[in-house]
Amino acid sequence: MPWTTVQVEKLDSFFISGDFTGDRVLTYREALHEAFDQSLARDPRVFIMGEGVDDVAGVFGTTKGLKEKYGADRVFDTPIAENSLTGIAAGAAMAGLRPILIHARMDFLLLSFDQLVNHASKWCYMFGGKVKIPLVVRTISARGWGSGAQHSQCIQGMLMNVPGLKIVAPATPYDAKGLMISAIIDSNPVLFVEHRWLHKTTGHVPEELYSIPIGKGVIRRKGEDITIVAISYMLVEALKAAEKLQEAGISAEVIDPRTLKPLDEQILVESVAKTGRLLITDTGCKTGSVASEIAAVAAEKAFHLLKKPIKRVCCPDTPTPTSDVLEKAFYPNADDIFNEAVKLVRE
């Protein structure tokens, strides 16, 4: 069993409520699988490519069985050539298809920056809107134990600076399905940022096809004293922290941006207007992170509403260590969010 799987199987299955009411509960990975399955069935232009997408493991189970169901033309393995494969997917998109390219580790995405940044993201603008690239690049941050510096990165912050690229980072099963469908039907390159530790998260997911507007965030928990903006997996930690804060008499509002670019600025400003305090927690390293960008937006648009300086809770600016001791020190968790939130509210 791959080591990330070992680690993920040890996690509690965290249930996130409130997205949708119903009695149908899926895990994040099942929701994604359903999004792929239904999209392949619905639209003959959709296909999935990437390293190992048709093997028995099926990218942590999310593409399992799809080749058998839809054929090797629509779900296929690729050579280990991340950059050109990104360009090949972009070319297929230009010709009218809707490719989903999967990088099972976000680290591998770094090899594809030329085709993703120089080409796919710029093509529409550079050619005056004459050519569209409806491309989904799905990338998974594969935090596990001992994954080390090259198998665990969360580099979404770097890509915030790329015009023409949309970035979504769903944290719940409902959002995973809905935003994957939104990414597939969008006419632009969309980076689908996924965190391995979310795969076991459960939540209500309707069986029918639905999409979630790209660029709209959601309030996961209402509160009065402090706004916590939590990205991707950090939502799980933030919700745990908010529960603890409640016990300590602090009412935290938890916001999930869902889309990182374009960012829902309105939901952020409205919440800060209410609480006057802002903590942002991101899965990536601190400098130049998504948290940095959100902090900048708050400083620009909500400075007059803030009672305290903004706080970022992110990974430190160091490569991911492999040692379990150092790894534990590296990753922020609910306790860190709790402690920083208490300081912001009480000090």
Add this chain to the structure above:
Amino acid sequence: MSIVMDDSKLLEMYRTMQLIRLIEQRINDEYKYDEIKTPIHLSIGQEAVAAGVCIHLRKDDYIFGTHRSHSQYIAKGGDIQKMISELYLRKTGCASGRGGSMHLVDPEVGIFGSSAIVGGSIPLGTGTALASKLQKNDRVTVVFFGDGAADEGTFHESLNFAALKKLPVVYVCENNFYAINSHQLSRQVGDNIYKWAQSYGMPGYQIDGNDVLEVFKYAEEAISRCRNGEGPTMIECLTYRWKGHIGTVDDVGEGYRPKEEYDYWVSRCPIKRFSEYLKNKGILTDELIKKIDQEIYDLIDEVFRVAQNSPKPSPDELLDFVYAD
């Protein structure tokens, strides 16, 4: 070389080559007025490659090019007015003034853009070829690139993938021996890019890229292999640019390219060679040459006049086209 084809095709290729030559000469002449505010890379001397390949392509076939792609755009039938308007960065240009000389586009005739990153369009053209295969149509993609692109990973990665999937794509290397000022042999251990293609499992040829009939023949075979589902081919066309890498400068002598080398290639001018061939065959006459030239000059006068008088984009359009609707 004897090729059986009708005279009209021969004349069409001649006209295309002459069209490329005369348009680029006019661009060269106009550049000093600083109204064409975009880096230009001229293909003068390399016209036979685009002309001999694109004559086989249908309107719905795809091509991709590089920073040096005027010739391919013209040969594929791209809208000349929109091209020149784009060079003048007008709103009416093929890319609405967002692209310039290095980024010409005309999806109506299968020109989906060109990349100014060396080797950058090779995966994209491999991708449209993948689409043809998945969509089960017989559209062919031709990707044009230079010898410099064979230094890049995208060349190797894409050729491997195309051969693996038997994609309908023809890789056409316009080997003019120089990446800016760096000679091929200072960048590669051999002078046989086509052999890489062979090792990736596709036919690879090295041909005289200044002989349009030879280009015609090899391209015809490669494109027909694509249409028949037999997979990709690579054609390395040896050719030579007469102008410097960029702009209107000459870079012969003075420590750049040797004068003897330049003179040798100019003596092998693809247009001169082909027109002599056509004249010997009685297909082309001095009178017809004059007539074709006059038609082209009239067209050029018109498109430059219109371009120079077309509106520029307005500042409030800056953010248009970042995302497609």
